[in-house]
Amino acid sequence: MTNQYLSVIDSGYLSRRPNGGEKTAEGTVAQLPLDVTVDSGSVFTLTSQASSTLDVSIAREGDEAYPKNALSGMDRASLPIIGDDNWGESVLNVSVTNKGTAEVTGIHLTPSVSNSWVLANGPQPIDRLAPGETRVVKFWARPTTEFGEATFTVDVSYAGEKTVASEGLVGVCGPRIKAEAVAADSVETRWEYGEEYKATDGDPATYWHSQYIDANKARLPETDTARKWPHWIDLKIGDGSTAYDVCALSYTPRAGDGPKASGRAKDVQIYLAGSLDGLKGQGDNKGNPNAQGNPVLATTLANVPGTVDIPVAGNGSYLRFRGTSAQADVAKNLTDVMSFAELGVRIGHAN
Numbered sequence: 001m002t003n004q005y006l007s008v009i010d011s012g013y014l015s016r017r018p019n020g021g022e023k024t025a026e027g028t029v030a031q032l033p034l035d036v037t038v039d040s041g042s043v044f045t046l047t048s049q050a051s052s053t054l055d056v057s058i059a060r061e062g063d064e065a066y067p068k069n070a071l072s073g074m075d076r077a078s079l080p081i082i083g084d085d086n087w088g089e090s091v092l093n094v095s096v097t098n099k100g101t102a103e104v105t106g107i108h109l110t111p112s113v114s115n116s117w118v119l120a121n122g123p124q125p126i127d128r129l130a131p132g133e134t135r136v137v138k139f140w141a142r143p144t145t146e147f148g149e150a151t152f153t154v155d156v157s158y159a160g161e162k163t164v165a166s167e168g169l170v171g172v173c174g175p176r177i178k179a180e181a182v183a184a185d186s187v188e189t190r191w192e193y194g195e196e197y198k199a200t201d202g203d204p205a206t207y208w209h210s211q212y213i214d215a216n217k218a219r220l221p222e223t224d225t226a227r228k229w230p231h232w233i234d235l236k237i238g239d240g241s242t243a244y245d246v247c248a249l250s251y252t253p254r255a256g257d258g259p260k261a262s263g264r265a266k267d268v269q270i271y272l273a274g275s276l277d278g279l280k281g282q283g284d285n286k287g288n289p290n291a292q293g294n295p296v297l298a299t300t301l302a303n304v305p306g307t308v309d310i311p312v313a314g315n316g317s318y319l320r321f322r323g324t325s326a327q328a329d330v331a332k333n334l335t336d337v338m339s340f341a342e343l344g345v346r347i348g349h350a351n
């Protein structure tokens with residue numbers, strides 16, 4: 001018969017989500033996310049489920065993956081890729097441990113993956129597992145679309161007993177490449193350490209911040225052009241001599257909340273050009289912030305800390321990131337400045 005499958009957690013991970021990877025407390029009665037067919041004699045025999053013989057856990061190699069064809073037509077070896085050698089697959093290491101006192105035979109591992117991800121290999125067997133023995137079985141999953149999250153799930157079964165484990169996956173459009181901030185509309189160096197190069201130094205603790213203090217350590221008047229919206233920062237992509245297909249920006253706002261997060265932008269625009277000069281005139285009129293030029297993207301950012309990927313479709317060797325408003329509940333007494341901790345450039349083709 002078919003029943004909702006209840007299990008008492010003993011020592012295993014039930015799922016990475018939604019509990020964020022924490023181990024579920026021992027003694028918890030959990031409903032697994034599926035119906036299974038069980039022998040009528042075992043229905044509601046929770047004690048036997050608590051002593052489940054197989055312990056299953058999943059370890060993912062790498063933080064993210066991108067489609068294999070993201071860099072088709074490009075010479076990968078010549079790309080100034082930083083911090084990412086994942087070429088389009090996430091490797092899932094599924095560990096199965098026999099925690100019983102008798103040998104277990106005929107174990108089947110059946111993988112699945114959600115959304116538009118695909119698996120390189122299908123169901124895998126483990127012929128036998130001695131008491132206390134652990135085997136690791138690898139599965140390979142990759143995204144077929146440029147962005148999004150998915151869940152890898154594996155059913156591990158033998159002799160009518162089934163254990164389910166799952167792991168979150170992250171898909172991005174392509175790798176990050178070297179990019180360097182080379183100009184900004186203003187920088188705050190008297191009250192902040194806000195030089196523009198800190199927007200691309202790889203350190204989330206440092207940030208670019210637009211100016212709001214004058215030479216006398218007094219606050220600039222709101223009419224001062226250095227303080228007024230719009231604010232912008234210009235990045236050189238690679239060495240500035242090659243135009244790349246840009247598919248996303250990895251954006252990290254300044255950490256913290258309230259005044260400590262002053263400058264977190266809300267409405268932003270992104271521009272691409274073949275040269276630094278090509279960015280000039282693109283939304284940099286301090287007298288008219290509504291004149292935004294021709295951005296490849298104008299969007300509104302959520303007011304959240306941490307890194308997000310902002311999808312972009314464009315081509316260029318220089319990039320401008322421009323802001324025209326602040327988040328509503330960040331630094332209420334300083335709403336006309338802009339800052340952020342890191343801005344990275346992802347290149348590649350969408351599928």
Ligand SMILES: [Ca+2]
Pocket residue numbers: 198199200201202203204205206207208341342
């Ligand atoms: Ca930084």
